Amino acid sequence: MSALSQTDRPHNPLLLPASLLAACVPTLLALHQPPSTTLLNQCAAISMWGGLVAVLAPGQWLAALRGAWAVLLALVWVGGAALVSTLSGALPMSLALQAVGMVLAAAVMVMAGLQTARRGDGLSLYEAVAWGLWVAGLAGALVAFIQVFVPSLSWDDWIATSGLNGIAVGNLRQPNHLCSLLMWAMVAGVSLHAMGRVGRWVMWLSLALLVWAMELTASRTGAAGLLLLMLWGLLDRRLPRSARWALVATPLLYVLAYGAMAAWGQVTHHALGAGARAAAEGGLGDLATGTGSPNSRPNVWRTAWALVIANPWWGVGFGEFNFAWSLTAFDHRPTSFFDHTHNLPLQLAVELGLPAALLVMGLIGWGLWRAFRITAALPDAAGVAGRGSLVLVLLVMMHSMVEYPLWYAYFLLPAALVWGLALGLDAAHSAPANELITPERNWGMWAGVLMSMAGALALLDYQKAVVIYAPPPGSGSLDGRIARGQGSLLFAHHADYAAATNEAPAGNLALGLARATHSLVDTRLMIAWATYLADNGQVDRARWLAQRLREFRNSDADEFFEPCKSGDVKAFQCQAPQAVHSWREFTVTAEQALKAPALPASAAASAPVSQPALGGSSASQ
Secondary structure (H helix, E strand, O other): OOOOOOOOOOOOOOHHHHHHHHHHHHHHOOOOEOOEOOHHHHHHHHHHHHHHHHHHOOOOHHHHHHHOHHHHHHHHHHHHHHHHHHHOOOOOHHHHHHHHHHHHHHHHHHHHHHHHHHHHHHHHHHHHHHHHHHHHHHHHHHHHHHHHHOHHHOOOOOOOOOOOOOOOOOOOOOHHHHHHHHHHHHHHHHHHHHOOOOOHHHHHHHHHHHHHHHHHHOOHHHHHHHHHHHHHHHHOOOOOHHHHHHHHHHHHHHHHHHHHHHHHHHHHOOOOOHHHHHHHOOOOHHHHHOOOOOOOHHHHHHHHHHHHHHOOOOOOOOOOHHHHHHOOOOOOOOOOOOOOOOOHHHHHHHHHOHHHHHHHHHHHHHHHHHHHHHHOOOOHHHHHHHHHHHHHHHHHHHHOOOOOHHHOHHHHHHHHHHHHHHHOOOHHHOOOOOOOOOHHHHHHHHHHHHHHHHHHHHHHHHHHHHHHHOOOOOOOOHHHHHHHHOOOOOOHHHHHHHHHHOOOOHHHHHHHHHHHOOOOOOHHHHHHHHHHHHHOOOHHHHHHHHHHHHHHOOHHHOOOOHHHHOOOOOOHHHOOOOOOOOHHHHOOOHHHHHOOOOOOHHHOOOOOOOOOOOOOOHHHO
């Protein structure tokens, strides 16, 4: 008997509400606080999905180590790499703790999904998650329609304003993130129909709306993802015929949506959705002439691979891609400040080294293969839940080949949960239907409670950074706010950025430069950093930094390079470095920074405090 076929278990009335909250609140929350546009969404995701784990109260955690050992080992390896990067390198502790916390939360979700399925509650769990994702996707589609067709109704506290003309970004403010949510909703809607929970025409109508909204995101990853849905429909002969036809038809629905929006654009003389993106990028002309954007994915991957070749065994260190990449000379460098390689295997290879990257990807591949083997032959509703879970994971993995969705809690945690669920559908390990709440299950419940508390505490800790960038009345001086922010457990790097790019006391400035440069290097930070080095006698390193900054061709640096246009050959930024400097030469630990000598005021930019630039150009996907 399948673990999902048991019907005599008591219904958990909290499961569906908890799933709806977990899926909808993090993805639909438009309210945000500077300096991050999605931090509130991520804190909400950790708390809400933790609440779902508390409702599930999974037990037999040691058994999960056997059933999901490959996935859990991959997570442990990545979390360990983050700790090594901060204990033996210069990665700020706040960034390492964020990574370790996310890894631990993902591990809890994997074990919760696996153990829930093995005790016979897997069908209830998948159905609840499917309802949550379906509702969240349909609500996200509504947000997309408002952003594109009625932008005047976009109020940032409820519906985010799209910064991309004619393109939907959702309340997550990134087209590719909205697209991934919409595709998950398509899987959920088809699954609910296959399980007899929604009618055929309701499914078709929801698919049409979701595909239409996806066209409005102009995401090329989404268009490719529809091919995966079509493949699911073609190969899964255990699905009802109506569900299979719906999946196979999704690419056609996209073509129809594209044609309809193109016709609409001709009538209104205003390009929307994918047409707006094509118009902005110059259509196919760039491809034909080979004059594409320097920030194209292949160009980013080319420069990232050069770092792999230079650091093949141990990598540059977890979280250090942007630091090493920004300080290394490249021919035809991308001009955006990328903080990720936009490809999961390449990201692991750059930061962990080739051997560790191959190990982690091998473990991930084994976990996917194991889930496929378990779910491939499951019949009826069990098969829908199992293979639907696997498709959800495959979609986010496919997205990870050109982006980095797994760095966001609202994608990582539900993906980990359904991955664990798929791995737990091994009938040989199903628990008896009369399983009671045991002390071990209490541990599972408390793990969920701790996750929920962690999300709330992270939000409270984040306020130390918020008060720097959006100070309320009576919040004190900038120096005081920065000093308090630099004591934050998880978000000190935001305060470090403010210390590094504004006039601040010597100790705050030195610590800020040492740590903020390992979060995201941008124009303001490179100017302040180069000036700091020059003022402290490290002139040639300052020249090297200035040379790297010039390669980004950012207009914000024009004032910094103005002396060069005036013929001032004595200014360090106008001089070529006398030696080649490795990025490792610029690594300074927090302890070393605190021992730095007093600095002149010129070491910091005099501009008012501003938000750090968002990295990775993820909105362009």
